[in-house]
Amino acid sequence: MGRVEASVDTTSFRPDEEFARRLDADDPLRAFRDEFEIPRRPDGEDVIYLCGNSLGLQPKAARRLVEQELDDWARRGVEGHFTASTPWYSYHEQFREAGARLVGARSGGGAEEVVMMNSLTVNLHLMMVSFFRPSGERRAILTDWPTFPSDIYALKTHLVTRGLDPGADLIFVRPRDGEHVVRPDDLDEAIAREGKRVALILMNGVNFLTGQAFDLRRITRAGHEQGCLVGFDLAHAAGNVELHLHDWDVDFACWCSYKYLNAGPGAVGGCFVHERHGRDTSLPRYAGWWGNDPETRFRMQLEPDFVARGDVEGWQLSNPPILALAPLRASLEQFSRAGMPALAAKSRALTAYLRYLLEHADESGGGWFEIITPREPGAHGCQLSVLVHDDPRGRYRALEEAGVVCDFREPNIIRVAPVPLYNTFHDAWRFARILTRQSR
Numbered sequence: 001m002g003r004v005e006a007s008v009d010t011t012s013f014r015p016d017e018e019f020a021r022r023l024d025a026d027d028p029l030r031a032f033r034d035e036f037e038i039p040r041r042p043d044g045e046d047v048i049y050l051c052g053n054s055l056g057l058q059p060k061a062a063r064r065l066v067e068q069e070l071d072d073w074a075r076r077g078v079e080g081h082f083t084a085s086t087p088w089y090s091y092h093e094q095f096r097e098a099g100a101r102l103v104g105a106r107s108g109g110g111a112e113e114v115v116m117m118n119s120l121t122v123n124l125h126l127m128m129v130s131f132f133r134p135s136g137e138r139r140a141i142l143t144d145w146p147t148f149p150s151d152i153y154a155l156k157t158h159l160v161t162r163g164l165d166p167g168a169d170l171i172f173v174r175p176r177d178g179e180h181v182v183r184p185d186d187l188d189e190a191i192a193r194e195g196k197r198v199a200l201i202l203m204n205g206v207n208f209l210t211g212q213a214f215d216l217r218r219i220t221r222a223g224h225e226q227g228c229l230v231g232f233d234l235a236h237a238a239g240n241v242e243l244h245l246h247d248w249d250v251d252f253a254c255w256c257s258y259k260y261l262n263a264g265p266g267a268v269g270g271c272f273v274h275e276r277h278g279r280d281t282s283l284p285r286y287a288g289w290w291g292n293d294p295e296t297r298f299r300m301q302l303e304p305d306f307v308a309r310g311d312v313e314g315w316q317l318s319n320p321p322i323l324a325l326a327p328l329r330a331s332l333e334q335f336s337r338a339g340m341p342a343l344a345a346k347s348r349a350l351t352a353y354l355r356y357l358l359e360h361a362d363e364s365g366g367g368w369f370e371i372i373t374p375r376e377p378g379a380h381g382c383q384l385s386v387l388v389h390d391d392p393r394g395r396y397r398a399l400e401e402a403g404v405v406c407d408f409r410e411p412n413i414i415r416v417a418p419v420p421l422y423n424t425f426h427d428a429w430r431f432a433r434i435l436t437r438q439s440r
């Protein structure tokens, strides 16, 4: 996103199974699949799991890491805060570097830009307390449509609690009539037109429904030129596309860790605050003791005044849920080892291949579906959103019966996400064959 990316050479693709096998044999990341628990069908065969955009699969290492914490708790009780094999008091610190690497943030020198904490919607609220500061005519929030329900609820909450009117002060930038995704030029134009009344631009990195990836650097620059603060919901972007939040000058961002990050249902989310804001300890915020300067944190009733840490960790509230954080160790270790550039390169090839198979098959089949996710490099991640014109529910049910795990969004969109850590080109081949009914 936001950089010139090599596009995949699709002219060499072929539709036969042998070719899919060959792509897998040449895949430098293929060994990662064995590090995951792959759900099975009743007949014992692996399901075709294309739902990593909703809930990532379990890294096998996660179980041992959770058991380690249960053991430490059993054996050490409260002493585990300081004597556990990974002491709980500083547990969140082990995610600093890997978390920063994942989203292109800074780490070290007492000025962290990423912390893993809470869940996504909670973090959106915390960020808006600090970064939605309407004043005078500048009081609107601008976001993209379609918008995830939890995000709309959160945005409206902050308008209503500041006495503003969501009907007037919540601006949606929508696809044009008859189109499915937002044109980047329309977004620029909306920011230029509305910018002076916008206090906060809060956009998706990758849209949950359409799979469209936005150019975050371009949006950030356009927003800053208008005097807006710019934050992103990276639920569908973290672990999916390459991010350079610090260099792009993004003000803040939040994400969850159970989709592309494979850290388990309801996993602890992540939060980025640019160091220039992190340093500003006078920013209004909802304060809690874990965001307080560690020097005075335990002086309790002796220090009733909150003294924020001078970085993103100053937004932490509570001592973190260790059992919920443990799987994140397994997850981020894998992302560090594989590296986002390599994952993104495989992802581009995998998604281009799936698109090719679907389009190739449909040449003869005739227009009963269309892929609404943009084709351009940089404008999509793993996910392809397939809009089905003819019997969408029936088609989805047939996929389920054939052992495909993907999802259906009312009224007619099937979302499929081949993820580079554990999906194979053969998965894409099997899925395309089933969807296009060649095997029925």
Ligand SMILES: *Cc1c(COP(=O)(O)O)cnc(C)c1O
Pocket: 119, 120, 121, 122, 148, 150, 151, 204, 208, 233, 235, 236, 256
């Ligand atoms: C998945 C997702 C959420 C979920 O929020 P939680 O607080 O983690 O339950 C919110 N917004 C978007 C855009 C999402 O994709």
